[in-house]
Structure formats: C-alpha cells, structure tokens
Amino acid sequence: EAGVVQSPRYKIIEKKQPVAFWCNPISGHNTLYWYLQNLGQGPELLIRYENEEAVDDSQLPKDRFSAERLKGVDSTLKIQPAELGDSAVYLCASSFHYEQYFGPGTRLTVT
Amino acid sequence: AQSVTQLDSQVPVFEEAPVELRCNYSSSVSVYLFWYVQYPNQGLQLLLKYLSGSTLVKGINGFEAEFNKSQTSFHLRKPSVHISDTAEYFCAVSEAETSGSRLTFGEGTQLTVNP
Numbered sequence: 140e141a142g143v144v145q146s147p148r149y150k151i152i153e154k155k156q157p158v159a160f161w162c163n164p165i166s167g168h169n170t171l172y173w174y175l176q177n178l179g180q181g182p183e184l185l186i187r188y189e190n191e192e193a194v195d196d197s198q199l200p201k202d203r204f205s206a207e208r209l210k211g212v213d214s215t216l217k218i219q220p221a222e223l224g225d226s227a228v229y230l231c232a233s234s235f236h237y238e239q240y241f242g243p244g245t246r247l248t249v250t
Numbered sequence: 251a252q253s254v255t256q257l258d259s260q261v262p263v264f265e266e267a268p269v270e271l272r273c274n275y276s277s278s279v280s281v282y283l284f285w286y287v288q289y290p291n292q293g294l295q296l297l298l299k300y301l302s303g304s305t306l307v308k309g310i311n312g313f314e315a316e317f318n319k320s321q322t323s324f325h326l327r328k329p330s331v332h333i334s335d336t337a338e339y340f341c342a343v344s345e346a347e348t349s350g351s352r353l354t355f356g357e358g359t360q361l362t363v364n365p
Contacts, residue, residue, distance in 0.1 A: 169350075170349075170350040174353075180357055181340050181355030181357055183355070187350065195352060230293060236350075237299070237344065239296075243291075243293045244293050
C-alpha cells in the first residue's frame, strides 16, 4: 500500500514569492492534515480536512496561507507571499480513524 | 486543550543499554497517546499507541510504553538499544473517541546511541 505522497521534497524561494505544496493521502483516508514543523520542535496543526471540508483551520494564518482539497482526495497548501519565518518542514498526514500516517514532508527555505 | 511535555531534549546512551524517554501530558478530556519516531529528512513513523485496555503497550522495533493515568505519563522504553535507534522521538496526544482529531506533540527527544 502506498503511503502519503508529498511534493516537492525541497523548495528554496526568495521572500515575497508564492509557493505551493501538494499532498496525496493514503487511498480511502477521509481525513487529511497539514502540519508545520519548525526546526527542533514538534509538528503543529495548520488545517484538517474531513473529505472536502476544512473542519479545523484555527491555526492557519489566513492572511498568507490557503489550502484546498478538491474532490476530497489530493490537497494543496499555498503561501503567498512567503516570509523568512515560513522556513520550516510542511508535513501532510492522513487517517481513517485514530492513527495518522505522515508523508516525508516538504522542506521550505525562504531566502 | 491538551499539552505534552517531553522531559528530556537529548538522551545519549551506549549501544545495548536500556533507555527510557519520558512524556507527561495535560488534558481536560480523555486522550489517546502515541509515540512517533522521525529519522533525518523523513516524516514521522508511528511506534506505538494507547487507545484503551492494557496500560502496557508494545510497538515496533522492540519499544514499549506504559500509560499511567494517575501520573499523566506515557514513558517510552527499550531494554537494549541499537545504533539504528538514533532518531528524534515525539510523544503526542489526541482527544479520545473523536475520530480524526488533531495530534498535539511534545518538543521531541533526540536519542543518540553511541557504540
């Protein structure tokens, strides 16, 4: 069974540029999560989807971050414009019940 | 709301020695508990989980953890570590009986196994 797929794995951009991350969850998993992991810290939830609906986005900085999950499968997380402080690893996870399975993450570096 | 405290940021041990990584949590509701491992430049892999039942849970790679409700702890143990166990370990909680609820993570413990 294929795991959670994320792309790109690494991204380097200049500040004020836009960037997008893509996630394909495990087949059949209705719940999809985006987490932010700063260096030396544990992941923190940005947004959670139940099928197409964003049900927990209280931690998403909506002035510059947006996300979508069209058709309840793949998801895209976008930052526009990026700031230096956005440099981090962006992790996608999916779950069917209580266990969350994580992708390898996208490491973003903003210069 | 929940919070997780991992009491040691770094734990160095020698190969074949036992190890314990400590985790305490705080929550106003019942929680499920998890330990994840993260190798460099990789995502998180589930080691073990406690949902209900026996308070001693066994996971992959020879790890086990014990849920102590009175002390609100969920410490991770391994009787004999290998070089390959060197990684970052995260303790996490989620709201019990709420399918799909967010994970709240601790800050992580870097386990370094030396020869």
